[in-house]
Amino acid sequence: EVQLVESGGGLVKPGGSLRLSCAASGFTFSSYSMNWVRQAPGKGLEWVSSISSVSGDKNYADSVKGRFTISRDNAKNSLYLQMNSLRAEDTALYYCARGEYQFDCWGQGTLVTVSS
Amino acid sequence: SYELTQTPSVSVSPGQTASISCSGDKLGDQYASWYQQKPGQSPVLVIYHDTKRPSGIPERFSGSNSGNTATLTISETQTMDEADYYCQSWDSTTGVFGGGTKLTVL
Numbered sequence: 001e002v003q004l005v006e007s008g009g010g011l012v013k014p015g016g017s018l019r020l021s022c023a024a025s026g027f028t029f030s031s032y033s034m035n036w037v038r039q040a041p042g043k044g045l046e047w048v049s050s051i052s053s054v055s056g057d058k059n060y061a062d063s064v065k066g067r068f069t070i071s072r073d074n075a076k077n078s079l080y081l082q083m084n085s086l087r088a089e090d091t092a093l094y095y096c097a098r099g100e101y102q103f104d105c106w107g108q109g110t111l112v113t114v115s116s
Numbered sequence: 117s118y119e120l121t122q123t124p125s126v127s128v129s130p131g132q133t134a135s136i137s138c139s140g141d142k143l144g145d146q147y148a149s150w151y152q153q154k155p156g157q158s159p160v161l162v163i164y165h166d167t168k169r170p171s172g173i174p175e176r177f178s179g180s181n182s183g184n185t186a187t188l189t190i191s192e193t194q195t196m197d198e199a200d201y202y203c204q205s206w207d208s209t210t211g212v213f214g215g216g217t218k219l220t221v222l
Binding site for chain 1: 117153158159160164170200204206209210212213215216
């Protein structure tokens with residue numbers, strides 16, 4: 001069974017940092033591009049970042065560029081999101097999602113709350 | 117920045133056809149995907165590459181994409197189809213979602 005499980009969310013103060021993880025199983029992780037997508041409470045979906053399968057090309061939404069860093073460890077079947085200089089507007093449920101053009105598998109999400 | 121625009125809400129009676137649109141500049145030149153999200157659940161891919169259905173998605177879900185508009189069509193809508201629906205595409209290397217459409221079946 002294809003499965004993505006996010007972890008690492010929590011409460012952090014503005015300006016703080018957090019590292020999210022996504023553990024993948026049930027498929028050949030190294031063969032797939034991966035993404036982070038977030039959803040603020042009561043709001044819509046927002047694409048955050050993507051990383052390609054082989055070359056490791058990384059892309060970011062303008063709203064997080066320079067503050068967030070996506071990475072992957074294919075040996076550990078894991079995806080990461082390092083989030084620095086966090087702001088209140090980064091408060092959201094963060095999903096990892098599999099795919100290059102479309103996102104065909106999603107985790108259950110991990111909640112990040114940025115508040116003093 | 118590139119934007120995808122969706123009508124905030126659509127209502128349909130059970131058994132009728134629901135159409136949900138997504139507009140963006142030259143959207144038809146890119147692939148569009150659609151996701152269904154029910155309250156408290158993660159999104160589910162229902163249409164990709166404009167018209168394709170993933171395994172397990174009922175045939176009543178179909179899609180089209182031409183010009184500036186992509187459309188998700190749900191035929192013979194059922195109460196279980198009530199959900200938020202999001203379109204998604206790419207602006208070069210940046211992913212973009214529409215604002216979402218709440219489908220009410222009543």
